[in-house]
Every structure is written in structure tokens, then in C-alpha cells.
Amino acid sequence: MREIEYREAIREAVIEEMDRDPKVFLIGEDIGKYGGAFRAYKGLLEKYGPERVINTPISEAAIVGAGIGAAVTGYRPISELMFIDFTTLAMDQIVNQAAKIRYMTGDNLNVPLVIRTQGGAGRGVAAQHSQSLEAWFYHVPGLKVVMPATSYDVKGLLKTAVRDNNPVIFIEHKMIYLNKGPVPEEEYLIPFGVADIKREGSDVTIFAYSNMVFKSLEAAAELEKEGIGCEIFDPRTLVPLDEEALIKSVKKTGRLVIVSEACQRGSIASDICAKINQKAFDYLDAPVKIVAGLNTPIPYNSTLEQACIPHKENIIGAVKEILL
Amino acid sequence: MVKKLENIEKREQETGYMIIDGHKIRNYFKELDPEIKIEMLKKMYEIRHFEDQTEQFIIRGQIHGTCHLYVGEEATAVGAIYAVEKKDYITSTHRGHGHCIAKGANIDIMMAELLGKKTGYCKGKGGSMHIADVTSGNLGANGIVGGSIDIATGAGLTCKIKEKGKIVVCFFGDGAANRGNFHGALNMASIWDLPVIYICENNIYGMSMPVKEAFNISKISDRKFSYGIEGLTIDGNNLVEVYNTARHFADYCRAGKGPVLIECLTYRWKGHSKSDAQVYRSRKEVKSWMEKDPIPGYRKFLIDDGVLTEAEGKKLEVEVVEELDQAVKFAEESPFPDPGTVEEDVYA
Ligand SMILES: Cc1ncc(C[n+]2csc(CCOP(=O)(O)OP(=O)(O)O)c2C)c(N)n1
Ligand SMILES: [Mg+2]
Numbered sequence: 001m002r003e004i005e006y007r008e009a010i011r012e013a014v015i016e017e018m019d020r021d022p023k024v025f026l027i028g029e030d031i032g033k034y035g036g037a038f039r040a041y042k043g044l045l046e047k048y049g050p051e052r053v054i055n056t057p058i059s060e061a062a063i064v065g066a067g068i069g070a071a072v073t074g075y076r077p078i079s080e081l082m083f084i085d086f087t088t089l090a091m092d093q094i095v096n097q098a099a100k101i102r103y104m105t106g107d108n109l110n111v112p113l114v115i116r117t118q119g120g121a122g123r124g125v126a127a128q129h130s131q132s133l134e135a136w137f138y139h140v141p142g143l144k145v146v147m148p149a150t151s152y153d154v155k156g157l158l159k160t161a162v163r164d165n166n167p168v169i170f171i172e173h174k175m176i177y178l179n180k181g182p183v184p185e186e187e188y189l190i191p192f193g194v195a196d197i198k199r200e201g202s203d204v205t206i207f208a209y210s211n212m213v214f215k216s217l218e219a220a221a222e223l224e225k226e227g228i229g230c231e232i233f234d235p236r237t238l239v240p241l242d243e244e245a246l247i248k249s250v251k252k253t254g255r256l257v258i259v260s261e262a263c264q265r266g267s268i269a270s271d272i273c274a275k276i277n278q279k280a281f282d283y284l285d286a287p288v289k290i291v292a293g294l295n296t297p298i299p300y301n302s303t304l305e306q307a308c309i310p311h312k313e314n315i316i317g318a319v320k321e322i323l324l
Numbered sequence: 325m326v327k328k329l330e331n332i333e334k335r336e337q338e339t340g341y342m343i344i345d346g347h348k349i350r351n352y353f354k355e356l357d358p359e360i361k362i363e364m365l366k367k368m369y370e371i372r373h374f375e376d377q378t379e380q381f382i383i384r385g386q387i388h389g390t391c392h393l394y395v396g397e398e399a400t401a402v403g404a405i406y407a408v409e410k411k412d413y414i415t416s417t418h419r420g421h422g423h424c425i426a427k428g429a430n431i432d433i434m435m436a437e438l439l440g441k442k443t444g445y446c447k448g449k450g451g452s453m454h455i456a457d458v459t460s461g462n463l464g465a466n467g468i469v470g471g472s473i474d475i476a477t478g479a480g481l482t483c484k485i486k487e488k489g490k491i492v493v494c495f496f497g498d499g500a501a502n503r504g505n506f507h508g509a510l511n512m513a514s515i516w517d518l519p520v521i522y523i524c525e526n527n528i529y530g531m532s533m534p535v536k537e538a539f540n541i542s543k544i545s546d547r548k549f550s551y552g553i554e555g556l557t558i559d560g561n562n563l564v565e566v567y568n569t570a571r572h573f574a575d576y577c578r579a580g581k582g583p584v585l586i587e588c589l590t591y592r593w594k595g596h597s598k599s600d601a602q603v604y605r606s607r608k609e610v611k612s613w614m615e616k617d618p619i620p621g622y623r624k625f626l627i628d629d630g631v632l633t634e635a636e637g638k639k640l641e642v643e644v645v646e647e648l649d650q651a652v653k654f655a656e657e658s659p660f661p662d663p664g665t666v667e668e669d670v671y672a
Binding site: 029030032033034055056057058059060061062085086089123124125126127128129294295296297299300301302303304305307308 | 387388389390437440441446448449450451453454466467468469470471499500502503504505530531532533537538539603604660661663665666667670
């Protein structure tokens with residue numbers, strides 16, 4: 001199968017959906033000639049024109065709000081926030097408006113809106129451009145949260161997100177835009193709420209999403225040399241979450257390590273841990289382990305920055321401890 | 325639409341006064357000691373060479389994160405900051421090296437921060453976008469566009485209530501003026517007469533977004549009407565004009581008359597940040613603005629004025645280059661922070 005970059009997979013998904021449905025349009029900062037901060041929209045202005053590729057001033061709240069307004073009146077916008085750190089500026093629109101409109105209005109209005117953004121550390125852009133804030137959205141009833149790791153997943157899930165009738169927070173990771181991965185030529189969609197086992201194994205389940213999938217795969221490859229079989233469980237969508245598949249994997253391995261770039265306090269990792277303790281305790285042969293980022297803002301200096309986020313070595317260490 | 329520089333009313337009216345965008349402003353600059361006039365030239369050189377050096381670091385891969393260079397905009401930072409006092413506050417932006425240097429930061433320590441060193445202003449934890457030299461009254465750069473507009477307003481509150489006589493200079497870009505918080509902050513400052521000089525550095529683009537597409541008004545300073553405050557648009561590449569205007573409104577703020585919105589027209593010569601192919605503007609446009617380089621213009625002005633000789637001007641630049649070599653040496657030889665410090669200063 002051909003291999004394409006993650007950002008190219010995004011672009012393909014957007015093109016396919018815009019060609020399929022004239023109601024889909026793009027709105028965000030520097031998505032015109034610039035092609036998006038990570039160049040995922042390269043050439044789209046030329047292809048679709050300024051009515052469907054809407055370059056905006058620096059007004060994050062309005063980028064999301066205008067998306068909501070267009071969505072409730074029949075469009076299917078993809079609003080882009082350049083960094084997840086800037087969702088802070090649009091939180092009213094995301095949390096109080098988009099997430100609640102359908103419920104509050106007794107299902108009179110739907111919000112078929114995708115908010116594309118990216119997060120994570122690793123590029124030396126320090127504390128206000130490197131956060132992992134997915135737990136905020138995960139916490140709020142009324143938002144779907146998608147965090148694809150591979151080119152294949154990002155394409156299939158973005159297409160599904162565009163077709164969803166509800167608001168979707170679509171979170172990419174700044175370190176993986178240039179990663180290449182297999183993507184078929186034919187059209188496909190990936191349903192929400194279906195996890196992907198990125199690698200099978202029988203000794204321990206590693207729950208990881210986004211960039212942490214790759215760190216976990218590296219760890220698994222090394223552990224295999226020592227005869228330890230890791231099952232890499234990638235939920236792909238955090239809301240909805242494929243609990244059934246997770247429980248099934250934990251049943252099989254009896255052990256769970258959760259990997260999270262976000263710090264642990266109030267995190268998705270902690271919530272997964274709680275869920276498993278509530279629903280699959282009897283299958284566990286050892287207490288769940290969490291490998292998470294440090295509880296710090298992300299520093300600039302590269303060594304310090306790297307010290308804040310989990311690495312292969314941390315995952316290997318946790319797996320070994322849980323197997324003791 | 326951006327008003328052409330030539331259209332901005334600016335002529336010497338009676339001796340000792342200038343008319344700048346409809347405001348009669350005293351030529352304070354004329355009354356300055358020659359040393360200060362020369363120091364301002366030196367500061368502009370310092371910023372220019374600091375940024376050239378930073379660009380070299382970027383090319384050589386020594387800068388881990390990103391950087392936004394201030395080249396071409398030097399007259400705005402230097403003119404505005406020299407017009408206020410050392411004790412006054414400033415807030416800065418992601419494109420903050422120029423403000424930081426003009427306010428009096430040590431370039432060795434700044435350079436060390438860019439290289440992520442322990443000896444840097446933020447112990448290597450902030451980098452280019454977060455340098456804060458509090459000792460010189462600089463409350464910090466900001467990675468969030470427009471993030472400091474509110475902070476400047478709060479500092480203005482402190483100045484009004486507690487630190488009477490002090491004022492704040494708040495720098496932000498044209499792009500930042502379209503963040504919603506701009507409205508909240510300027511409105512507050514206006515109802516409470518806060519002593520804040522809001523300086524909008526209109527460099528014609530917010531990243532790739534041209535001002536003419538981002539605004540439906542031709543002068544950003546016309547936003548003053550919404551708040552019932554003073555405001556004007558000036559040539560941000562003309563140090564004398566920036567100095568006089570800022571000085572005029574510094575007195576105005578200190579007198580408790582409230583905030584002001586000054587739009588400085590200027591241009592960023594370099595790409596927006598570390599990676600920018602600049603597909604949104606032409607080489608020709610960049611070149612035309614490079615011809616309006618604020619530094620040689622000001623140097624010539626000083627020479628014509630008899631404040632400086634050609635040779636002294638050259639010598640000044642040589643001195644700056646030497647100081648920068650020293651800064652590079654300091655930064656490069658400085659140690660990286662100990663990884664164990666990563667959790668230091670985390671209090672919650
Ligand atoms: C709230 C926010 N939105 C977007 C960005 C990304 N970004 C960084 S600088 C910039 C352009 C800022 O333009 P302007 O305010 O005119 O300042 P300039 O870069 O031109 O000096 C953008 C969009 C950001 N850092 N913060
Ligand atoms: Mg600008």
C-alpha cells in the first residue's frame with residue numbers, strides 16, 4: 001500500500017469531503033495562501049476559493065462561534081484553532097455553546113461542527129504552545145474527542161467527524177505531521193468508538209493515544225526481545241470510548257499500563273484507570289500503572305522539555321514493574 | 325485598508341511643534357541631550373544585530389523552538405520606550421526582542437535564554453517567546469497573540485491606584501487588535517482612565533493575513549472612537565515621530581487623562597517565524613519597505629543635525645557588533661539547566 005504523510009492524509013480527507021458535500025467549508029487563521037500552520041491545507045484555497053477556505057483574523061472565539069452559527073443553519077464547517085492552547089480563547093463557544101445547544105434546545109438544533117487543532121510538546125515552543133489539554137474536552141458532556149495517531153486513522157476519522165451531526169474536537173499532534181503511514185487509495189471511513197489494537201500481545205495491555213502510540217510501539221519492540229508481549233491499545237476516539245474492547249484486552253493480558261503525555265492530575269489516564277478498576281477489577285493481576293507527563297508547564301529548553309513527557313524508557317520501566 | 329505613509333499628516337508647524345495625524349505635538353526630541361539621541365541609534369543597532377545573530381542561530385539549528393524577528397521595526401520600540409521613564413512598565417509580544425532590548429535588558433542574558441541556557445532570563449524555561457526582564461520594567465513577552473493587552477491594563481490599574489506617576493506601554497500587533505480581549509481591555513482602561521499607552525505595531529500582516537483583509541477600517545487607531553479615547557496613526561519607522569508622540573501621550577497618561585491608542589505603521593522584513601516561505605507577499609513589497617529602513621534614516625538625521633559624524637556612526641555600529649560577539653560567547657559558553665530543575669517553580 002502507498003504511504004503518505006499524516007498531514008497529507010488530513011488534506012485528502014478534507015478534499016474528499018469537500019468534493020462530496022458542498023456544505024463543508026474550512027475556517028481558521030492562515031489557512032489560505034499559507035495553507036495552515038502545518039501546511040495540511042496546502043493548495044486548498046486555490047482549489048476551492050475563498051468562500052470555502054475562509055482565512056480569518058486572529059479571533060479564536062469567533063472562528064469557533066462562526067462555525068457553530070453556520071452549523072446550526074445548515075453547513076458543516078471545519079473550524080481550525082492553530083494550537084490547542086488557543087482553545088482557551090474559544091472556550092465559551094466550545095463548552096457553553098457547541099457542547100450544549102442540541103440538548104438545551106430539546107434537539108431543535110444540531111451542531112455538525114469539527115474543531116481541528118493540535119497539541120503536544122517536542123518542538124521547543126514552550127509553555128503556551130505545547131500543552132495536552134484533551135481532558136478538558138473529554139470532561140464536558142456534549143463533545144466528541146478524537147485523537148488519531150496514524151495517517152490511516154486521521155484520514156478515516158476526519159471523514160467521519162465531518163459527517164457527524166454533533167461537535168467533534170479533533171486533536172492532532174504537532175510531532176507527527178510528517179510521519180508516513182499506509183493509506184489505501186480507495187475511500188474508507190473509520191467509525192467513532194472503535195479502538196485499534198496497534199500491536200497484539202498477551203502479557204500486558206498498553207493504553208496509548210496520539211503520539212504516545214509510537215512511544216509505546218517502540219517500547220513494545222524492545223520488550224519483545226526480552227520475551228514480553230505488549231498489546232498496544234489505541235482508542236483513537238476518547239469520546240466515545242471503546243470500553244468493551246479495552247476490557248476484552250485487559251481480560252486477555254491481566255495487566256494495564258496507561259500512557260499519557262498530559263500530566264496525570266485530572267487526566268484521561270486517571271479516568272481510564274478508574275473505569276478499569278470499576279469494571280474489570282476481577283481480571284487484573286496487578287494494579288494499573290500510569291505513565292504520564294510531569295505536572296509542570298512545558299519548558300523551552302529541549303532537555304527539560306523532554307523530561308516532561310513519557311519516553312520509551314519510562315514505558316518499559318512501567319511494564320517491567322507491573323510484571324514483577 | 326492601510327493608509328499610505330505619505331498621507332499621514334506630518335509637518336513642522338511652528339518651531340518646536342509638529343502636527344502628527346491631526347495632533348499638535350511638541351518636538352521634545354529637539355530638546356534632548358545629544359547623548360540620548362545617539363543612545364537611541366545605538367539601541368536600534370543593537371536590536372538589528374541581535375536579530376541578525378538570532379537568525380544565524382536559527383540557520384545553524386541552535387534555536388530549539390521558534391523566533392519572531394523584529395528587524396525593520398526598531399524605531400517603534402526604541403522611540404516609544406525612550407519616551408517613557410525607566411520606572412515605567414512595558415508589556416511585550418511574541419515579537420519581543422526589540423522591546424526587551426530597548427527597555428534595557430542585558431543582551432548576554434537574552435541570548436543565553438534563546439539558547440535555552442541556565443543563565444538566561446527565564447533559566448532556559450521560557451525561550452524567545454517568554455523573556456521577561458522585570459528589573460527593567462518589562463513584564464514579559466507573550467506567546468499568546470494579544471495576551472498582554474489585558475495584563476498591561478491591570479498594570480495600569482496598579483499605576484493608577486498604588487504606583488502613582490508610573491505608566492504602562494503596551495505593545496501588540498495589528499493581528500492582536502482583532503482578538504476579543506482587545507475590546508474588553510481598552511474599554512476598561514477608558515472607563516477608568518488608566519495610564520496605558522497602547523501601541524499597535526501595524527506591520528501590515530498578522531502572520532500571513534494582510535491588514536487590508538483583516539480590518540474594515542483604514543486606520544486601526546480609529547478604534548479610539550469606540551472607547552472615547554485619544555488615538556492616532558503615525559510613521560513607526562520614524563524614530564523622531566514615534567518618540568515625540570509617545571512622549572506627548574506619556575505626559576497625558578501621567579496627568580490622569582486616560583489611555584491612548586497609537587498605531588505605528590511599520591513592516592517586518594523577515595518571515596513571520598522560523599519557518600515561513602512568505603508566499604503571501606512579494607519580494608518587491610519587501611524591498612520597497614527595506615528602502616524605508618528606520619536606521620540609516622535616523623543616522624542621517626543625526627549627522628545632518630550635527631549630533632554625530634559619519635565616523636562616529638560607524639564606530640557605534642562596530643561597538644555594537646563587538647558587544648554582540650560577547651553576548652554570543654556568553655550564551656554559548658553558559659551551561660544548560662540541570663534537568664533536575666524541571667519541577668522547580670511549580671507551585672501547584
Ligand atoms: C491567540 C493566538 N492566536 C494565534 C497565534 C499564532 N500566531 C502567532 S503570531 C501570529 C500573528 C500575529 O500578528 P500580529 O499581532 O500582527 O503580530 P506580528 O507577528 O505581525 O508582529 C499568529 C497568528 C497565537 N500565538 N496566539
Ligand atoms: Mg502584524
